[in-house]
Amino acid sequence: MITVTVIGSGAIGKFYGALFTLAELHVCHLERSDFSILQQQKYYELELPDGTVIEITPKQIEKDYKQLPKSDIILIALKTTANDVLKEILPYVLKPESKILVLQNGIGNEEYLASFIKENCSILCGVTTTGATRIRPGYIKIKYLGELKLAPFLTGQSCGEEIKQLLKSSVNHAMYPKIQLAENHRFLRWTKLLWNTPFSSLAVLFNTSVDALATQSHYQKIVRALMYEVCLVAKLDNAEIANNIEKLLAATATLHGFYPSMYVDFQEGRRLESQYIVANVIDYARAHGLDTPVLSFIYETLLKLEKNGRVFTCSEQNEIFRLITPLIERSNS
Template sequence: MSNSPSILIVGAGAIGALYGSALSRSGARVGVVCRSDFEQVQRDGYRIASKLLGDHVFRPHAVLRDVAACATPPDYLILTVKVLPGVDRAALIRPAVGPGTVIVLIENGIDIEPEITAAFPDNELLSALAFVMVSRTASGEIHHQSLGSLAMGRYPAGATPAGERLVSLLKAGQIECRLTDNVVAARWQKAVWNAVFNPISILGGVLDTEAMLRTEADQAFIRKAMNEVCAVAAADGHPMNPKLVDRMIADTRALPGYKTSMALDYENGRPMEIEAILGNVVRAGQRLNVPIPALESVYAVAKMVEGKRA
């Protein structure tokens, strides 16, 4: 791998643009695949408004309309598309994956890696979790509200030079990033929050985090559902810190109310990642014989909301 690695970001929306800009600042040659904003980004790049990183313009090394237009396999292929039923992510990236390409997933959900490892068994896979508030506000325009850190590790476990290199590049681009040798446990830890707050945020129309934690009864239900996720994680071999749920609730209450990614998708008529974020947790609980009545109820009603909108 050269001193200036080639990186292709597939699904370069808000997440992809933010981390792509950081990698570009660190000296990587960053190309992006974007369909809806292709003309705008090709002409003007991405305009990123960020208090943390400063307002700036990210001009990718290459802007492609589809993956098949990638002439040379990149050193890293970063996938940031939504994990949705019916979306064949392996087929989407296949034209650009070469023998030495490291595939990186910056996506939500539990148990999202097997589809990729089955399709590319000889390629290294890095799984990453983003802790960030960022959104696309208009064509080619990104608003980075706060946070921005990444945790990543080799799937299913371990750390590698390729992961260390990518972390170094992100840090050089002002992104807080850490390697973990147990990324599956890290995904479960994020799911403790994600699998509860995200779907509940769409059950009452659009609820922000403040609305979901307004009363003691609200907090009690949220806590019950989060503890059920912890129970499933433990049954899967990844016990959580006993103080995790209380800490997450306290941290969420300390922030101004904000809308989850699923609430924003619901509000804007976009597909929602109900299956990846919650459905996979529910199925894991049922497979492992863990009682999860709160999660099953939230999942059932979330599917009703999704079905009504379809």
């Protein structure tokens, strides 16, 4: 039997772990906050977009990573703020031919793993738009299935089709997200960042939902400026993504009352994934001689927000608008 280990058993990890479980694979979840309830009741619950609630019973649940099984597939859905622990965890689960599916935000994720994994493993980039939220311990709400795009980290690592077929082999066809295969993992990462960088950052800074950011002119001006700079950086990496801007704005306008995971993290006192979602973009730009004044300002402001540990007041938000306006003009000139 194929063994799958899920590292990062939050909302996304549990949803995709559920697809592997329903495909009757041996799925092991590395759990922290949900360990007690899963140990007690042996299952967790998924609420699907149509309101149906199903129970998912993984074969194995562990709190100690040293007890994890050697695995054919390792699904990494860990917050990037905890990536350092992967150096400790992965030696316990890796086999010579393991396949690593990375479902994380940001860019530079696969490169980070490749920097210390010496085994002959295949690393697969996964970019998903599945809307999943942990409502309470052991209960995940799926607002929309979205889609999953897969691309190999290295050319020739062709495990994407195998992963796709395994995810789609569960008996519950109503749970399938749309799954597509791609060739360039960097292109996938930049495409997701075109949405994630502006909307995650600004939702936190202005304490507002993504549909408001996409539709209200004073917010949208900043969103567009951030998207413009992300496009410029992506172009340095041979990723032409500017034609996606209007489509993303229109789609986001329909996400009424939706808050991205970075917003939820801030509200619950967790560290922000600003390094992989914002700082890595800025670092790539600087390494190639490109100035990104709006992105840099937003990153510095996120750091200040995180240090303060509270939402900005209206006057502080107005000060952000005042300071960022000339930077937007500079970026567009």
